[in-house]
Amino acid sequence: MRAPALVLVYHQVRDAGPEGAELAVHPDRFATHLDVLARRAEVVPLARIRDAARGRPRVALTFDDGYLDNVETAAPMLADRDLPATCFVTGWSLDADREFWWDELEHLLGPPTGGAVPPFETVLAGRRLRVDLGDAAARRRAATAITLRCYRARPDEIRATIDALATHLGVDLVMCDRHRHAGEAGIARLAEVPGITVGGHTVRHPALTAIPAAARDAEIVEGKRRLEALIGREVTQFAFPFGHAASFDDACERAVAAAGFELACRNVRGRVTPRTDPFRIPRCSVGDWSGPEFEARLDRWMRERCR
Numbered sequence: 679m680r681a682p683a684l685v686l687v688y689h690q691v692r693d694a695g696p697e698g699a700e701l702a703v704h705p706d707r708f709a710t711h712l713d714v715l716a717r718r719a720e721v722v723p724l725a726r727i728r729d730a731a732r733g734r735p736r737v738a739l740t741f742d743d744g745y746l747d748n749v750e751t752a753a754p755m756l757a758d759r760d761l762p763a764t765c766f767v768t769g770w771s772l773d774a775d776r777e778f779w780w781d782e783l784e785h786l787l788g789p790p791t792g793g794a795v796p797p798f799e800t801v802l803a804g805r806r807l808r809v810d811l812g813d814a815a816a817r818r819r820a821a822t823a824i825t826l827r828c829y830r831a832r833p834d835e836i837r838a839t840i841d842a843l844a845t846h847l848g849v850d851l852v853m854c855d856r857h858r859h860a861g862e863a864g865i866a867r868l869a870e871v872p873g874i875t876v877g878g879h880t881v882r883h884p885a886l887t888a889i890p891a892a893a894r895d896a897e898i899v900e901g902k903r904r905l906e907a908l909i910g911r912e913v914t915q916f917a918f919p920f921g922h923a924a925s926f927d928d929a930c931e932r933a934v935a936a937a938g939f940e941l942a943c944r945n946v947r948g949r950v951t952p953r954t955d956p957f958r959i960p961r962c963s964v965g966d967w968s969g970p971e972f973e974a975r976l977d978r979w980m981r982e983r984c985r
């Protein structure tokens with residue numbers, strides 16, 4: 679019987695802190711996940727995940743966005759265990775002067791600290807959006823509503839909304855340690871870690887279906903070029919920003935192929951087989967789970983029907 683194959687996606691490997699963070703896996707938990715994988719699967723480079731194979735299940739590890747903890751925490755843990763991984767890095771992570779918008783939103787819409795704040799109104803993706811900011815629950819709902827709308831918005835609209843929200847709340851946007859990007863030096867170091875492949879993830883992480891074709895192509899090509907100039911080797915693996923079904927289409931896939939990439943990952947869950955389209959590689963998103971929970975999910979994903 680053919681061995682099942684999966685691609686996992688992580689974002690940050692760090693302590694979520696008291697405010698919590700959906701996309702952060704604690705380093706101890708990450709170590710536990712690697713222990714589970716050592717027992718249950720063969721970890722292979724992403725470039726080999728579509729190979730036909732028998733025997734043990736195969737898993738490829740990926741990391742999105744280019745956070746500093748990928749370099750300082752995850753990569754050394756992987757290197758200690760001789761495990762390969764692909765880190766998808768935005769061009770923006772090389773010299774960002776701001777955090778990603780979703781990290782800024784986490785700062786802005788945490789529990790309220792001051793007095794009552796009136797509702798906030800903005801225009802995103804061509805439509806008006808009005809959110810209540812009255813208490814902690816309202817702020818959580820506001821964060822979700824803004825996030826969902828940002829998935830369909832242009833980067834300039836998103837930035838304008840975040841800036842207006844900060845002004846509305848009377849809060850200064852700062853860059854904090856836990857959301858730090860790797861920077862050029864960090865990515866150069868990452869590229870030197872044995873087994874680590876640096877992949878492209880555009881420049882500014884827009885939803886590629888939300889921007890005009892010329893801007894989309896420039897994001898894909900320029901992100902690749904900047905990484906290649908930094909690390910001195912070809913970048914052939916790509917992950918769609920956000921990666922959910924609405925964030926790419928056939929035209930995006932053709933643009934990625936035309937830019938010289940050999941494969942592209944999405945964040946739609948599923949198993950990989952030799953018949954999987956190399957520009958539609960599914961991935962399973964990993965949370966801050968205990969060993970048993972991670973193992974149970976892994977089992978379930980490996981049993982799920984191929985799409």
Ligand SMILES: [Zn+2]
Nearest residue numbers: 781853854857
């Ligand atoms: Zn931050």
